[in-house]
Amino acid sequence: MTAEIICVGTEILLGNIVNTNAAYLAEKLAASGLDCYYQTVVGDNAERLAGVLKCAMERSDVILLSGGLGPTEDDLTKETVAKVCGKKLSVDDHSMERIAEFFAVRDIQPTENNWKQAMVPEGAKVLDNDNGTAPGIILETEKNRIVLLPGPPAELIPMFEQQVISYLDALTPGVICSRMVKLCGVSESQVEDTLKDLIDGQTNPTIATYAKTGEVHIRVTASGENAKAAGKTIKPIVKELKSRFGGDIYSTREETTLEMAVADLLLANDLTVTTAESCTGGMIAARIINVPGVSECYKAGLVTYSNKAKRKFLGVRKSTLDKYGAVSSKTAGEMAKGAALLLKADVAVAVTGIAGPDGGTEEKPVGLVYIGCCVKGELTVKEYHFSGTRSQIREATTSAALILMRSCILKYFSKVTFGKK
């Protein structure tokens, strides 16, 4: 079964916003086992939208539309879809009540326009919107299944997860299940090389890799008669991935981020942690603190951007700075040790580097970064060479720092057998 995505919105056509809905829906379609061959963006224009929709209805079975369900005159996705499918719009009492309630709870007076959002094509299934006033709609024709979703991701995503995924899953025979395996510290090409024999000629399960900064995610997807059967198909592949990648796998859960995995490791081992950052200037701390409940292990950290601050707070020696420079393995090491001492933390990570665009020399080019990690007095310092813009170098450094922390803690506790690199 094939599907395609149509995103409606002049703000996307003008480049005002990045089309994250398309990426979200695309990943979900793939996970549901539907083949998606096209994504289209079209403005809030009835004629052009109708043209795009007719073309999609010819070539695909399922069509997901997002956007254009708002209360204003510009919003005409629902009206256009109904017209193309030859359906009339009529008031849906249930949606009417929900819209009234939405405004009552917020103590706001709805405008006349808002009631337009309760109009639904005849025979359509209504999807409740828990985070806004525009209900979603599923309209089935002889050939197509058309799903209308609100544009704002905060409304679209919960609606999709709660009400659309199960609908799509039921369209394909049997069920589709998938399992995420998340790796850090390996490149996508390394992963693809290692998986080549598994990926070649794959049918069920399928293996797809997704590259993120410092990370590679592998999704294993299988179809089966039921969840148990699909799970049975996935299991040996996940086992094989574990044996091939070992300690490079930081999680096999969809929701777990790298910083969550690091925080879990800290909390599980009763370790406190601190950060001392130069070129990343707070980005490592910010990512760790994005994990809810991390206050148990993260008490405080420092941004020491100047040499003076590195000396004053972290006790980096003047002789070290003079002899080796601020961007050096020695300085990174002293920063990590100094931070651990000052903040009485079990684990300290410290970074110093040249993020550019200026400040590079032949000897120390832009992108040169040193990261030091101290676990209960045991120090590791690594040298890195990143490329890209200032932001990209800082982001790559942040990920590398989390990855180094993770591997140093694991090494210290030797609780995990490391796989081949």
Next chain:
Amino acid sequence: MTAEIICVGTEILLGNIVNTNAAYLAEKLAASGLDCYYQTVVGDNAERLAGVLKCAMERSDVILLSGGLGPTEDDLTKETVAKVCGKKLSVDDHSMERIAEFFAVRDIQPTENNWKQAMVPEGAKVLDNDNGTAPGIILETEKNRIVLLPGPPAELIPMFEQQVISYLDALTPGVICSRMVKLCGVSESQVEDTLKDLIDGQTNPTIATYAKTGEVHIRVTASGENAKAAGKTIKPIVKELKSRFGGDIYSTREETTLEMAVADLLLANDLTVTTAESCTGGMIAARIINVPGVSECYKAGLVTYSNKAKRKFLGVRKSTLDKYGAVSSKTAGEMAKGAALLLKADVAVAVTGIAGPDGGTEEKPVGLVYIGCCVKGELTVKEYHFSGTRSQIREATTSAALILMRSCILKYFSKVTFGKK
């Protein structure tokens, strides 16, 4: 003249990556005065790409394609475009030399595949790629202008800026110029209300608003016979915007970010700055440090996530924490004052808040944030109520902190007359 965008890549269809190229190209097309009514994504599949291309060639004048110019067999954008346009591919010696040089400089042996990238449709204009091996291509047919660009943004963007914008500008009669006016601390609806009379019935210049976290950007675009004429059309509107929004405008330059504007203000007034962050955990420092050359004014900062750290480093009083709690106006104020003192900084900004998802109470709900800013001993503390996910609340807090810093510095120096809020 109309244009459309076709992005080629199975990784976009699978939701592996977000299509930022489309947003980038869309904004540039709008700035060039070309009307873009469609964006399409299609996989690396010759038949489907040909279908999409033929449809685009029917309905639009200019077609921008990105992706599928790589060296592998999967990459077939160039081959497909040539076939649809009835053009043969032949070796381009200039591109051949550049590819050879690209590898020689990097001391890498090119593979047989790489030479495929030097093949160019007959009669096409070649666009040099300074950041990769795939040259760009402009192919003109009787009806269409087709521009082929490499997929990686690090290759696409410089190529587009240096070689394509001038080409597109020359297609429309006269020139299109635009000017960006960037505001902070006002909502998009406030801006739209204030601009309603200017936006209604606009033709030349046009005014478009773009909402970002804590910011609104207004782009004024005008066409004219030449740059001088277009500039003359834009000037009175920019003047009007300045008179309507006054001090809420932080820049009228495209490249200037909010953190750059704050850094400029600090540097211009010889002020040093520090940060003391609780719920944002380093995000404010990270944004300030994203400005190159900011080391002149930013020496060091603190992440004080625990109460103990707030007391130990910033000297927040135990009685304050006991009586008012960590998330209180009092604590934010003492944090800012303490940070200024500890780090001997002219300006200190401090935040404390509840980012969620847990930790909220009826009295202090998730999203409650206090930001304190101290400028040469003068303290301002403000209360905020943000909504959304933990990340969204932290991002909104970070922007609000930069905005508060800016307004406190301006107030202190009273160098700018404030416009109405």
